[in-house]
Amino acid sequence: QVQLVESGGGLVQPGGSLTLSCAASGSILSINTMGWYRQAPGKERELVATIATGGTTHYADSVKGRFTISRDNAKKTVYLQMSSLKPVDTAVYYCNVHLVPLVDFTRTLEVWGQGTVVTVSS
Numbered sequence: 001q002v003q004l005v006e007s008g009g010g011l012v013q014p015g016g017s018l019t020l021s022c023a024a025s026g027s028i029l030s031i032n033t034m035g036w037y038r039q040a041p042g043k044e045r046e047l048v049a050t051i052a053t054g055g056t057t058h059y060a061d062s063v064k065g066r067f068t069i070s071r072d073n074a075k076k077t078v079y080l081q082m083s084s085l086k087p088v089d090t091a092v093y094y095c096n097v098h099l100v101p102l103v104d105f106t107r108t109l110e111v112w113g114q115g116t117v118v119t120v121s122s
Contacts, residue, residue, distance in 0.1 A: 022095030
């Protein structure tokens with residue numbers, strides 16, 4: 001059993017900052033790529049940022065220069081530091097992790113968090 005627990009969402013004014021966290025727990029052998037996606041009301045889920053095991057990062061053009069993704073492998077946690085937030089950043093943010101479970105190390109599983117709401121509004 002693998003679980004992702006997200007935290008850090010909330011209401012913030014335009015131009016403000018917020019940091020999201022996502023911690024993985026359970027029967028995990030190793031974690032590969034970790035990332036964040038978001039889904040705004042009435043829109044499809046979209047990639048925000050990903051970070052590979054070695055630290056290579058990828059960002060959506062809309063968040064480059066404003067968001068920073070990082071990870072703590074020892075804590076099995078991924079972070080998303082968001083700054084200069086805009087109303088268009090309002091969405092449910094989902095953590096996404098690709099991992100190898102202990103029960104079957106020949107497989108890679110994709111696991112999603114439950115989502116955390118970020119609202120950017122004055």
